Amino acid sequence: MRVLNKWIQKEPSKNAITILKDRYFLKDGEGNYLESTWDEVAKRIARHVAAAEVNYTNDIEEIKNAEEHFYQLIKSRIFLPNSPTIFNAGKTMDRQLFKKDIEETTLEDYKTIFDSRTKHNMLSACFVIPMDDSMSAIFDAVKNAALIMKYGGGVGYDFSVLRPKGSSIAGTGGKSSGPISFMHVFNTAASTIEQGGARRAAQMAVLRYDHPDVFDFINSKKDNKGNNVLNYFNISVNIDNPKEFKKMLEEDGDLTLEHPASSIRKTIKANDLMNKMVENAWKTGDPGMLFLGRHNQYYAMSEHTPVTATNPCGEEPLPPFGSCNLGSIDVAKLVEDMDLGNPNSPDISEFQEIVYWAVRFLDDVIESNIYPLKEIEEISKKQRFIGLGMMGLADALYKKELPYNSEQARKFMAKLTAELAYFSHVASTELAKERGNFPDFQRSKYPNGFIPFPMLDDEIDEDIKVWNEKIRQHFQGEATKYKRNVQTNTIAPTGSISNLADTSSGIEPNFLLSYVRYMTNKEGDRVPLSYINPILMEKIGTNMTEELKAEIIEKGSIQNIDSIPNEIKKIFVTSMDIPPKDHLLAQHVIQSYLDASCSKTINMPKSSTIEDVKAIYLQALELNLKGLTIYRDGSLETQVLTSSSQE
Ligand code: UDP
Numbered sequence: 001m002r003v004l005n006k007w008i009q010k011e012p013s014k015n016a017i018t019i020l021k022d023r024y025f026l027k028d029g030e031g032n033y034l035e036s037t038w039d040e041v042a043k044r045i046a047r048h049v050a051a052a053e054v055n056y057t058n059d060i061e062e063i064k065n066a067e068e069h070f071y072q073l074i075k076s077r078i079f080l081p082n083s084p085t086i087f088n089a090g091k092t093m094d095r096q097l098f099k100k101d102i103e104e105t106t107l108e109d110y111k112t113i114f115d116s117r118t119k120h121n122m123l124s125a126c127f128v129i130p131m132d133d134s135m136s137a138i139f140d141a142v143k144n145a146a147l148i149m150k151y152g153g154g155v156g157y158d159f160s161v162l163r164p165k166g167s168s169i170a171g172t173g174g175k176s177s178g179p180i181s182f183m184h185v186f187n188t189a190a191s192t193i194e195q196g197g198a199r200r201a202a203q204m205a206v207l208r209y210d211h212p213d214v215f216d217f218i219n220s221k222k223d224n225k226g227n228n229v230l231n232y233f234n235i236s237v238n239i240d241n242p243k244e245f246k247k248m249l250e251e252d253g254d255l256t257l258e259h260p261a262s263s264i265r266k267t268i269k270a271n272d273l274m275n276k277m278v279e280n281a282w283k284t285g286d287p288g289m290l291f292l293g294r295h296n297q298y299y300a301m302s303e304h305t306p307v308t309a310t311n312p313c314g315e316e317p318l319p320p321f322g323s324c325n326l327g328s329i330d331v332a333k334l335v336e337d338m339d340l341g342n343p344n345s346p347d348i349s350e351f352q353e354i355v356y357w358a359v360r361f362l363d364d365v366i367e368s369n370i371y372p373l374k375e376i377e378e379i380s381k382k383q384r385f386i387g388l389g390m391m392g393l394a395d396a397l398y399k400k401e402l403p404y405n406s407e408q409a410r411k412f413m414a415k416l417t418a419e420l421a422y423f424s425h426v427a428s429t430e431l432a433k434e435r436g437n438f439p440d441f442q443r444s445k446y447p448n449g450f451i452p453f454p455m456l457d458d459e460i461d462e463d464i465k466v467w468n469e470k471i472r473q474h475f476q477g478e479a480t481k482y483k484r485n486v487q488t489n490t491i492a493p494t495g496s497i498s499n500l501a502d503t504s505s506g507i508e509p510n511f512l513l514s515y516v517r518y519m520t521n522k523e524g525d526r527v528p529l530s531y532i533n534p535i536l537m538e539k540i541g542t543n544m545t546e547e548l549k550a551e552i553i554e555k556g557s558i559q560n561i562d563s564i565p566n567e568i569k570k571i572f573v574t575s576m577d578i579p580p581k582d583h584l585l586a587q588h589v590i591q592s593y594l595d596a597s598c599s600k601t602i603n604m605p606k607s608s609t610i611e612d613v614k615a616i617y618l619q620a621l622e623l624n625l626k627g628l629t630i631y632r633d634g635s636l637e638t639q640v641l642t643s644s645s646q647e
Contacts, residue, residue, distance in 0.1 A: 073358060123325055125326050186232075
């Protein structure tokens, strides 16, 4: 593929290599590096995942063809799988099998790779673990979660099933200590685990808005200074029906807090709940809101296995014991040569091909994955969740000279996501024809012509109308018979992999145009990684004096630099330059074409008031969102990135 060839030649930056070395290159038992180049990593992942094709064919050429496509996608960094796939593929296996040239690799080699997989080869980033309202079930869940986190997966839980604090316990005659006390147990367990030997564990706690302990839940991270209280948790309040809740707020209605396993009942004002959520979110960013009713509306298996929580960053709703492996296409690289989002683009088949191979890769990961629990393996193989998304959106917009906070950019985002969703679903249908439907297909909503996302109105744009028509035809036609994966699209934060790809993360605007990022290496030393956005560097060209560079590094944004022309300022906006409502609208248009969800933070300036935060929370209840996370600048002490002036 033409565009892959161009990027295969480009080596990762110095920053990317530093991260690879610290977190991703394989090491032996004594800590000696077994790898030293990106090429070796790409080959290892491609071969490990392609080995899953032995389940479908004995034709060695077909398997090699798959490996070659996977290798090109990864080596070019046009597509990267989630971190666990990068650091766990091929781990603890015979190195010689990965060193052979592809020409010399035999069918036996692929079979050996497939058969020698062990618990170390856990490849997914996202899990949801259920618990029952009993001591043994809670501690089973702690153990299950620990196993997942150990190998690099993030875990979400619905704590709503636990009876509220103070409820009677029949067996002991005592009183329950409530869901928040148990969250601390999970938090402590997580604190002892270093994921894949490389990073912190991450968890999501969900609680229903009408659980009697909801105020304790909302307050559970109130005193968080970033590193002390429940620091291995994000917390989200589940409001099943956001429009109904909004009505309750407008009518200043009462809300009854109750739980099926308890006699505790409290009546509160819905507005008091909202105000508390907003106040705490203003202080620390937590809690977020989650709309599981909407998730289930667009989930093809909700009638049998409704989703109950999301993974830690909120982009992947899953049923109990669900898992999902993610991958992201770097659209910033592609926009240089492709007219993405345009349904009449002459190179559209090339993008379709990239998406096909990315979907096939993620579908193969389901087979080549080793699951931490048999319950997880069962549902993951019955429904076959995959999450293909994108990274590099902000850099793509810089290259296309579209300000992130403009109507034009939003149309581009919608068309691009529609195109990605359409081709992903077409690929999943093609794979189903070759490999069979996901086993639960007949019980799902797909045979009835179900469309797994809301879509935007036809009227807003001619191209959107074209994508909508293609999507409708697909889901009313072939998709009623063939679907390999229950869900296909998720947009991850890509917090680490976007650095490997030297691109902006996920669908977020750039947080800063330049920064010094401190990475703590294995020895515990803080290593500075300095960065200035390369697209901006190129745009300013020879006018980029050393003095100007220093000023950009100092400020992180260019909005208050007089010597930079207004046209450039308009395009090169950062998270904090963008009004919160434009963050929300970007999330809305992108979410309209996602069957799963996306990771997005609504960044707000430090000066925002509690009322400003409330306005965003209220707007989120109205739009077609599946959740909301806000972050007010400076509200947590451990902000991940800071411009150099703040360091
Ligand atoms: N995740 C995790 N720990 C981390 C970062 C991520 O468990 O420190 C999981 C979590 O489920 C998150 C998902 O990985 O939602 C994807 O995160 P991201 O895209 O940032 O990961 P990357 O693949 O870039 O490492």
